[in-house]
Amino acid sequence: MNELEVTLRVNGESRVARCEQRTTLADFLRGKLGLTGTHLGCEHGVCGACTVLVDGASARSCLMLAVQAQGQEITTIEGLGTPENPHLLMRAFSEMHGLQCGFCTPGFILSAHEYLREHPRPDRESMRTELSGNICRCTGYVKIFEAVERAAEMMAETEGASS
């Protein structure tokens, strides 16, 4: 069945597993590495739930193969933070009720991570277009935007405190 060994850099660690050539990055992360924080929704690039960072740039992990990701740095939601030590975006989503069912949240947080890197001072207009690749069926998006804005505030405070 065209099996091969795939070695990926995921969240700063080297991970190896055997899979079929046709295994998508999303299925590899979830099924082979047990990183089930990456959610699979539509599996054809519409919903954005499976968004991960590939060398820092957001990508739909259902639209690439695991074997294609070799040699690149993959960041999943597990790489951003943990329940004990949550990322500021995770804290902000929780604080501002930026989620209800939570299915879209990992993808949203990774997209927001990329967005805030490029827009440290977020504004609603750019957020609406830049985060349009993720679909949420619960919140109506307003709470998500408020969470991203709150995360930006928290990041600015942290930076101010450390400098």
Next chain:
Amino acid sequence: MKPASFEYHAPTELTEALQLLASIGEGARPLAGGQSLFPMLNLRLARPEALVDLNRIEALAYHRLEGDTLVVGALCRQRDIERDVEVLRRCGALADAMPLIGHVGIRNRGTVLGSLAHADPSAEWPTLAVLLDATIEVASLEARRQIPARAFFKGLFATDLRPGELVVEARFPLPSAGAGSAFVEVARRHGDFAIGAAAAVVSIGPDGKVADARLALGGFDSVPIRATPDPASVSDQVHPVDDIHAPASYRRKLAETLAGRALDLAERRAREETRR
């Protein structure tokens, strides 16, 4: 596991990729950004025998300005163009169109030439190529040939590409200094494929009147078309069909409206340019 099984190849040289395409024949599909191909694989609308992945061929990952021409290699991501301030400054239509293509995560991986080769009539790049009279260079093991954009698109998802050929470069002559250009579309949601799109280039003569105008329309026919730049006659120049999103009559009206908007915006930008 969604896609049907295939043989995966990841060549690092263009010649190697062309050899694979030639030896496997029609069962081979080149894979660039994969943002159109993977949905088709996952839905099993496409079941290629083999994928020839171009992502390891670094020599194809480029874009540059050569004078007034934007030259784009087969691995140039749409996001690379979107981030090139100089290119966007030179062509308003390109600057308008980039944020309309899918979403950030799609543009991070999706390639310009992949969009051309996919030939969706409502996609932005094919319409831009027809507007700007781009030239598309294709290569096979035997030869290279250059195809004008208007001859490249043959029908719905159909191009002039022959088996064994790969799109390797596209050259987009940008509007000359003093000209203005614009791209407008209507989609049901941001990032969706457009119901229709219009793009225009307008230049103003020394007498202050419009000296030259070009109009391209996408999504109304099976291929993007060039039309007489007169909004009133546009609805007779397109051949839309009914579908679940809109009836043909609405689309004809839309073509007229979008043509008017694109031409107006391009003219306004041209006047701003000439005033400078």
